């Protein structure tokens with residue numbers, strides 16, 4: 001009897017809810033009081049869209065996206081994910097690129113606040129995870145300062161999506177017990193202290209590092225890292241056009257140039273970035289299982 005009661009009280013997963021009813025999920029409708037000055041603010045949902053493959057969206061992110069009337073999205077969000085929006089949803093692109101800002105961060109914050117204060121719920125779709133090099137923290141602060149409720153839906157960061165797609169285990173009992181995420185494009189790269197972030201037993205994942213690839217390898221080698229430490233560059237991770245390229249650390253800049261690697265791409269530095277077959281082979285040699293896998 002108890003089992004029946006529990007089953008009845010469990011909400012249906014969103015994919016079992018008929019599309020026509022999904023619009024009635026809490027927090028998804030435009031506020032009916034939006035026209036008046038006393039309108040209650042809408043909620044800003046900061047949603048991580050993951051690295052590209054729509055299958056890597058969270059269920060909650062997908063549900064919000066499919067029901068949203070207003071979507072404010074980054075350039076990194078894959079078109080296949082945007083195509084999941086309901087017909088007639090208002091889509092605003094605030095795409096940014098390194099050299100050309102379609103909209104400055106302050107203007108994006110102001111847009112989110114303005115729409116929410118007008119009573120509109122906003123799905124703010126961001127590549128990867130909103131709180132990993134995504135400036136989600138700044139957007140959340142701007143909303144909170146204006147009295148706008150914020151909901152944060154995590155996404156699969158490109159660091160995790162790319163490493164899985166490229167079969168690079170960021171940690172490995174035999175090779176890496178520390179993993180660090182850094183931004184390669186920050187101001188004053190040469191002044192940043194990365195000592196201890198890369199080397200034996202460590203994996204370093206660099207976001208936005210293409211333009212500074214030469215400085216990155218020089219900096220790490222100057223910090224004492226061996227020039228032959230394995231590096232993998234993962235371009236367009238989890239998308240159809242994904243590439244995984246490898247070089248020793250000293251050859252990173254040449255690899256990026258020769259292969260004309262384009263953004264978005266991640267650089268993974270450390271033993272785990274070697275060819276997966278080599279890692280399996282080394283582990284097998286250690287454990288004496290090599291004969292078993294040959």
Ligand SMILES: C[S@@+](CC[C@H](N)C(=O)[O-])C[C@H]1O[C@@H](n2cnc3c(N)ncnc32)[C@H](O)[C@@H]1O
Pocket residue numbers: 051052076126127128129130131132133134156157158159162206207208209234235236237238239263264265266
């Ligand atoms: C502004 S950061 C956003 C990071 C994002 N919030 C995340 O968690 O992945 C943009 C950088 O993320 C990395 N990136 C995002 N999507 C990627 C993808 N599909 N493949 C490779 N790198 C990606 C690239 O280094 C890109 O320059």
